Amino acid sequence: MANWDQTVDVVVVGSGGGGMTAAIVAAQAGLDTLIVEKTEAYGGSTALSGGGMWIPNNYLLKRDGVDDSIAKARLYMANTVGDRTPQSLQDAYLENAPKMVEYLASNTSSMRFQRSIGYADYYPERPGGMAEGRALEAVPFDGSKLGDDLSKLNTGGMEIPFGLAFTISEFNKLGMIIPTWKGKWTAFKVGARTILNLFTGVKLLTIGGALIGRLRYALKEENIPLWLNTPLKELVIEDGKVVGVVVERNGQPIRIQASKGVVLAAGGFAHNQQMRDEFQKAPIKHEWSSANKGNTGDAIQLGMAAGAKIDLMEDAWWGPTSMMPGMGPMFHVGERSYPGSIMVNGAGKRFTNEAASYVDVGHAMYENDTEAVSHIPATFIMDQRYRNKYIFGTMFPGQPIPQNYYDTGYIKKADTLEELAVKCGLPPQALVETVKQFNEYARTGVDEDFGRGNSAYDRYYGDPTVKPNPCLAPINKPPYYAVQMIPGDLGTKGGLVIDEYARVIQGDGTPFEGLYAAGNNSASVMGNTYPGPGSTIGPSMTFGYIAAKHIAEGNIRSIGALPVPDKGLTSRQQLTIGGAVLATLAALMFWRSRD
Template sequence: MTAQVQTQSAYDVIVVGSGAGAMTSAVFLADQGFSVLIVEKSDKYGGTSAISGGGIWIPNNHYFARKGGNDTVDQALTYLKAAAGDHVDEARLRAYLDNAPKMIETLTRTSRVRYAVAEKYPDYYPHLPGALPGGRTLDPELFDTSLLGEELDNLRKPSPSTLLMGRIAWTARHAHKAMARGFGWQLLILRLMLRYKLDFKWRRKSKYDRRAALGSSLVASLRRSLMDRNVPLWLNTDFSGLVSEQGRVTGVTVVRDGREMTLKARHGVILGSGGFEQNQALREQYLPQPTRMDWSATPPGNNTGAALQAGLAQGAATALMDWAWWAPTIAVPGEEKPRGIFAERAFPGAIVVNSLGKRFINEAAPYLEFVDAMYRDNEVTGGKSVPAWVIFDGHFRHNYAMGPLMPAQVMPDSRLRKEWLNTLYWKADTLAELAQMIGVDAAGLENTVTDVNDYARTGIDPDFGRGGNVFDRYYGDSNVKPNPCLAPLRKGPYYAMRMDAGDIGTKGGLLTNADAQVVREDGQPIAGLYAIGNCSASVMGTSYPGAGGTLGPAMTFAYVAANHLASQR
C-alpha cells in the first residue's frame, strides 16, 4: 500500500506485538546496533505469553547438557519429523533445532532472562522415535518484579490458575511436585506461603507476590532487558497495515491517540502479534465447527488477526489455517477469559465424557490432541462431544483441584461462590441425578463409570491406555497404585463441569522460510517482512512436541530474524 498520511517517525526495525517472541527479537536487534520500536495494541504488554506457563522447548540445550543429559540435534530431528510429518519443510525444522540452543544460551548470558531445565518434564509423544523422558523443556526462574518500577503496572497480570492460591508465584517445577504429591510437597507449599506472607514491605503495596513466575517471569525479565537497552515500547498503538515500496515492506501504519500514523522501518518489520483466535469471523472461516472466541484462554480483544490480514494484503502464503494450539477450557463466571485445563485431566478419579456418557480419549493426553479428539468424536457422534463434561466424585473433590475448584480440604463447597453452583459446577448425590442435570445419557455414564472403576482396580485402561506412558504419569498422583492416573468414582456427591473446545492461540498463519521471512505462494520472500510466533504458521506442523512448543519457536525465530536482518545491512 502507499502511505496517505505524513510519516511521524523512523526506526531501523519495527516490531509488532509485545509477547515473548516480539520482545526477544527487540533484545537481539538492539544488541546488534539497530534502533527498534515495539508497538502494542493493548494497554498492557506481554500478550498471551504473560499468562502462559513460560516454558520453552529447546532440544540439545546447555542446561540439560550441564546436568549430564544426553540429547542431539539428530535425535531431536528424528522426533520432530515423526511428530510434524510432511506439514513442515525440513529446512525450517533444522533452522529451529540449530538455532534454539544458541538463542537461549545467548539470551540468558546477555539479558535478565533466566531458565532452569525441567528434567522430569517429558516430551508429549513418548512413543515416537527420538522422544526424551525429560530435559528439553526449560522453566523460567522467579523474577523480582520490583526491578520494573512503574512498568510493573503495565505488565499483563498472570492468570489466577498459574498462581498458588491465586496470588503466590511458583515455578512449573514447584507445581509439578505439589500436584504429583511428590516427597516433601506439603513442606514446599508451606515454604512458598511463608515467603509470601513474610514479605511485609511488598504486602503493603500489592496482594500479589513480589516475584513473578512462569510466563509472567519471562515477560517481566524481557521488559527489564529492554529497559536496560532503552528500547521504546508503545502501548495502546493499534497496528493497521504494512507500507511497501516496489515490493519491499518499508514500514507500518498504526492508530495511536486516535490518529493514524505511518512509521518507517529502514531495514524491516517483524510481525509478532499473535494469531486470530479472538476474531470470530476468521474462526468461522478457517477453524473446525463449532468454534467460539470466548472459548479461548487468550486475552479478549487481542490476537484478532491483524498481522495475518496485513500479510495477505502483501501476497503472503499461509499454512495450517484450520489448526489451533488446542486446549480444553472451563469458563469461570466473572472472569474475562476461560481457564485452560492442562494438568488436572491426569489426576486419578476424574473422567471426561460426551453427552452419550462415553469417554472418547485418554483424559491425560496432551491438550492439543485432547481437543482434536473432541472435534473428531463430535463429527462421528453428530454433535455430542462439544462441549464435553468432566465428572468426578467426592474423593477427587477432597484431594485434587479442577480448574478454579481447589481441593475441598482447603476450599470446601461451603466456601465456593454461590453463583458457581449450576453455572461452573453441577453437584448431585447420584450419577443418574447428575446426568439429568447436565443433559448426559444416564445409562451411558453409569456404564462408563463401572468400566473405569474396574480399570482403576487393575491399573490398565484397555480403552485408551490412560496412565500407560511417562507423559501421562507426570501429573498423576505418585501415591496412587497401581496406576497414578486411575482411581474409582464411588464416593458421592458427584460433580460435573463443562469443558469447551478451547485454545491458547491459533496455529496457522503466514508462511515463513528458514530465515523467518514471510514468503509468497511461489516461495519467494517478501523483502523486509518477518513473522514469528502465532501469526506465522507453526514450525511444529499439526503437532505439539513438548511443553514450550509455542514460545520456544517464537523466541528462536526472533533470534533468527534479528540475525538475518543484521546480515543484510
Template sequence: MAARQLRRLSLPTHLPLPIRPHVRHLGTAQTNCHRFDHETDILIVGSGAAGLTAALRSHFHGLSSLVIEKDAQIGGTSAYSGGGLWIPNNPLAVEAGIIDTPEQAMTYLISVIDADTAEDTDVRRASSPPRKRAFLTHGPHMVSFLRDRGFAFRLSPGCPDYYPQAHGALPTGGRSIEPDVFDARLLGLGEKWTEAIRQRPGRSLPLFTYEASSVTRMGASWRDVGTVLRVLLRGIYLSRVRGQIPVTMGKSLVAQLLWLHMQLDQGPVLTDTALRQLIATPEGVILGARVATPDGERSIRARCGVLLCAGGFAHNQGLRERYGPVPANAEWTSAARGDNGDAIVAGVRVGAATALMDEAWWGPTLRDPVRGMYYFALQERARPFGVIVDSSGKRFMNEAEPYTDAGHHQYAQKAVPAWFVFDWNHRKRYAVGSLMPRQQPPAQALDAGYIHRADTIAELARQIGVNEKGLEGTLARFNEMADCGVDSDFARGESAFDNYFGDPTVRPNPNLGAVRTPPFYAIPLVPGDLGTKGGLLTDEHARVIREDGTPVQGLYAAGNTTASVMGRTYPGAGATLGPAMTFAFIAIDHIASEHV
C-alpha cells in the same frame, strides 16, 4: 521522558521509566513517494516474548528498533503463560549433563509432527525440514544470547516430552526450560509494574512449573502440602524479608526481557499503538507501516524490515468461524484480548501465504467454578477418579493425553461439550480450577451449570443430559480397569507425560482411580486453546513468503502470527514460546546479514 510516552505505558507521568526515545522524528520524510512521520531500522509489531527478544537482538547487531503494542499493557499472551520454552539441546541441559543432540531432536520432531501427514500440505509447508533445522540450530544460541545478557533461566525438572515413547524423545525431561524468579522492583516502577505488564485477574504465587502439580493436588499427600508451604514461604521471604516483588512463569519472562530492554536504551515500547496496514512499493517491497496512536494515525519507515509477532487470531470470532472447526467461540481461548489477527490480515493484504488456519493450541477448557472465567484444564483431567465422556456417556480418549490431541479428539467426536465426571475422592484431593480440595462449589456455580453435583450417577446423568445407561456402563468398565491399574481402552497412565500430571500416591497407576464414591460431579468441557497456531507462511529465515515460495521482501514474522513449525502437534512444554523467540532471533540475524 515525554508525558505522552509514559501514557502509552499506562503509567503516571511522575514515575521514572528508563526507556528513552530512539526513533528519528523526520517531520515528513519521503521514500518512493511515501511520506513517513518516523523511521527506525526495524519495526517490531507485538510486545510479547518474541518481540522483546527481537529488540534485544537488534541492539546486538547495532540496529535501532521500535516495538509497538496495540494494548495499554505489554506482554500479550506471553505474560499469561507458564513461561516455558521447549529448546532441545539447550545450554542448561548440557550443563546438567543431559544427553541430547540436534539429530535426536530432529528424529523426535519428524516422528511426532510428520506422522500421517503425507497429504497435509499445510504441515509440510509450515514444518519443512529447513524450518525444523533452523529451530533446532538457533534455539540454543537464542537461550545463550539471553543468558549472556543477564536473563535467568532454569530447567523444568522432570518435565518429559509430550510423546515420550516416540523415537528421539527425552522421557525424563531436559528440553523444557523456564524463567527463574525475578524481582519486579528492578523495573523501577514499584507496585505500578502491574500496570505496565499484562496480568491475569487474581493474585499469583511465585511458583515454578514443577510445583504446580503439588499446589493443585495438595489434598493428596503431606508431601504436596510441604510443596505448597515451600512456595508460600518463598513468597513471604522474598517479599517481606528481602523487600522484593517476586514473579515467575510468564510474568518473569516478560519482566526480565523488558528489564534487559531498558538497560540497553534500545528505544521505547509504544503501547496503545496498533498496526493498521503495511506500506509497500508497487513491486511489493515492505517499507514500513501505518499505525494508529492516541494522537492519530502515523506512518513509520522501517529501513531494514518489519517483524510481525503480534499473536494469532484467537479472539477474532469471524476468522475462527471462517477457518476453524465448529462450533467455535472466541470466549473459550486463554489468549490475551488483543489477539485478533491484525498482523495476519496485514500480511495477507501484501501477498503473504497462510497455512494451518484451522489449527490452535487446543485443550479441554472448563468454566472456573469460583471465578467464572474459562480455564484451561491442564491437570484436572489427568488425575485419578475421573473420566471424560460424550453425550452418549462413552469415553473417547485418554483423558491424560497432550492437550492439543485432546482438543482434536473433542472435535472429531463432536463432543462439544464433553463432560468431565468425577467423584468425592477426586474432589477431596485435587483442585478444579480455583476450587480447592474439599471446598464446596459456590451456589452460583451450581446454578449457572459450571459444575453439577448429585448423589448417584443416574441423577447426575439426568442433570447434564448424558445417556444414563451409557454413563453407568462406562463407569462400570472403567472402575474395573482402574482397580487393576490398566486402561485397556485408551492406555491412560502408560506414558511419562500422563504420569507427570498424575498422583504418585495412587497405585498401581497414578492416573487411574475408580469413580464410585458419592457425591458425584460433572463439569462441561469445551475445546478451548492457548491461542491459534495458523498464520503467515514463513521460511527458515523467518521471512514471510507468498504462495509461490518467494519472500515478501522486508517482511518477517514469528510466533502465533505464523503457521507453526510444530504442525498440528504439541511436542513438549514450551513448544509455543520456544519457536516464537527462536524465529524472532533468526529474523533479526537475517535482517542484519542483509543490512549490516
C-alpha cells in the same frame, strides 16, 4: 515514498516473547529498533502463559549431563510433527533454539533460565522423545526492578490466587498437596516465599510473568522504546518491498519507515470471531480462548492482503476448558490426569485418553463431534474422593464449592451416577456402564480402551500414591460432580508462512523483502501437534531471534560466557525464613489477642 513521521531500522509489532527477543537482538546488533504494541499492556499471551520454552539440546541439559542432541530432537520431530511443516523450518528451529537462550543468557544481565526437570515431552515414548523433558523456564524475577513499568505488565485482568509465587517445576507438585509429602513441602516453600515477598516488598514474578519481566528489563537496559496503545494499521510496500508501517498513536496515524525490516509478532486471531468462523470448524467461540484479548489477527490480515501465503489456519493450541463463573475460560491441564475422573461424550462414553496432551484431547473433541453424538461440550466426571484430594481449577482440595457454581450450572452434583446423568442430559445406564468399566481398569491398572497412564507425560500429573496406575482410581465415592468441557485454546496455530530465516512467504513461494514473522503471527513449525511443554513460546522466541539475525545480516553479538545458574534460596534457607515469618505472624496474633 517520502513523508515519513519517523525513521528507524527495525519495527517490531507485538510485545510478547518473540517480539521482545527480536528487538533485543536487533538493538544489540546496533540497529535502531522500535516496538509497537496494540494494547495498553505489554507481554501478550506469553505473559499469561506458564512461560515454558521447549528447547532441545539446551545448555542447561548439557550442564547436567543429560543426553540430548539436535539429531535426537530431529528424530523426535520426525515422529511427531512429521512432514506437515518443511524440514528446513524444523532444522532452523532445532539449530537456533539453543543458541537463542544462550545468546540471551550471555548478552543480558536479566535473562536467566532454569530447567523444568521431569516435565516430559508430550510423546516421550516415541523415538527421540525424552521423559526427563527439554523445557526451560525463566528464573523468578523481582518485578519491582521494572519500576512503573511493572503496572503495565499484561495480566489479562487476572491475578494468581493469593499472590502465590510458584514455578512450572512446582506446579504439578502443588497439585499433590494432599496425597504426598513432596506436595506439602512444595506448598510450604511456595507459601514461605509468598509471605517473604509480602514482608520485603519484593514483587516476585514467576512463570510467564517472569519471562516477560526479564525481557522487559533487557529492553530497558538497551533503551529500546516500547509504544503501548499503538495498533498496526498498514504495511507500507514499495516495489514489492516492505519499507515501513502506519500505526495509530493518540488517535493519529503515524508513518514509520523501517529501513531494515518489519517483524510481525502480534499473535494469532484467537479473538477474531469472523476469522475463526471462516477458517475453523464449528462450534467455535472466541470467548473460549485463554489467549491475550488483543489477538485479533490484524497483522495476519494485513499480510494476507499483501499477498502472503497462509497455513494451519484451521488449527489452534486446543485444550479442554471450562467456563468458570466470574473468571471466563479455565484451561485444564493436571486435573485430567488426576485419578478418579473421566470425560465422556453426549452418549455417556469415554472417547480419548483424558490425560493426553491437551492439544490431542482438543483434537479428539472436534474429530469425534457429530450430529449423532455430541463431543462439544464433553462432560468431566469426578467423585468426592477426587474433590477431597485434588485441585480443580481455582478450587483447592476439599474446599467447599461456591454456591454460584451450582446456581449457574457450572457444576452439577448428585448422590448417584444415574441422577447426575439426568442432570447432565446423558443416558443414565450408559454412564453407569462407562464408570463400571473404568473402575475395573483402575483395579487392574490398565486402561484397555485408551491407555491412560501408560505415558510418562500422563504420569507427570498423576498421583504417585495411587497404585498400580497413578492416573487411574475408581469413581465410587458419592456425591458425584460434573463440569462441562469445551475445546478452548491457548491461541491459534495458523498464520503467515515463513521460511528458515523467518521471512514471510508470498503466494508464489518467494520471500517478501523486509517482512518477517514469529510466534502465532506465523504458521507454527510444530504443524498440527505439540511436541512438548513450551512448543509455542520456544519457537516464538527462536524465530524472533532468527529474524533479527537475518536483518542484521548475521552481524549480531557472539554468545559469551554463560552465567552461573541462579538457584535462588536453598530449601534450608526457605525453611528458616518461612519459619521465622510464620513465627512472627503467630507472635503478632498473640499480642493482638491480648488487647
